Amino acid sequence: MPLKIMxxxxxxxxxxxxxxxxxxxxxxxxxxxTGAGTLTINVEDFWTDTGADAAVLPALAANNSYFNAYVNGVLQMNDLLVYTPGGTGVGRLEITVPAGSTIEADSPIVLIVTNFVPSTTVDITT
Incomplete structure (x- = not known):
């Protein structure tokens, strides 16, 4: 029999x-x-989808998450935002208001945090 790769x-x-x-x-x-300035919103100053006071801003999963902030319905540039996860006294969103820009009183601000949980199932048949 000749040699063969098994x-x-x-x-x-x-x-x-x-x-x-x-x-x-x-x-x-x-x-x-009014810019130049910063608007800091602490976690306890946010409401959730149910209207309850927020207790914790969620952590961002490394390489599987993102956040967006909207002021008066308009998505804001990432370089104007600083997001810090955590509970009371820690969690906050900071919005830099550049010179010549203004956030008016009573403007709605919406923060959306999205985390992804990937999972893989592998089937091996021999």
Whole structure:
């Protein structure tokens, strides 16, 4: 019999799913902020989707998350935002208001935090 490379007879297939967890937080600016300035919104100043006071701003999962902030319905540039997760006294959103810009009193501010939980199932048949 001639020499021959021996190989395993294996097949494999996988399915990856990505489940998002979306949390939304709401605030109304208490006073007008004129740039150059910063609007800081602490976690206890946000409301949740149910209208309850927010207790914790969620952590961002490394490489599987993002946040967006809207002022008066308009998505804001990422470089104007600083997001700090955490509970009372820690969690906050800071919005830099550049010179020449204004956030009017009573403007709605919406923070949306999205974390993804990836999972993969692999089936190997021999």
């Amino acid at each position: 190989k395993l007879a294996v097949t494999a297939g996988g399915v990856t799913s990505l489940t998002p967890t979306v949390e939304r937080f709401f605030h109304e600016a208490a006073a007008t902020v």
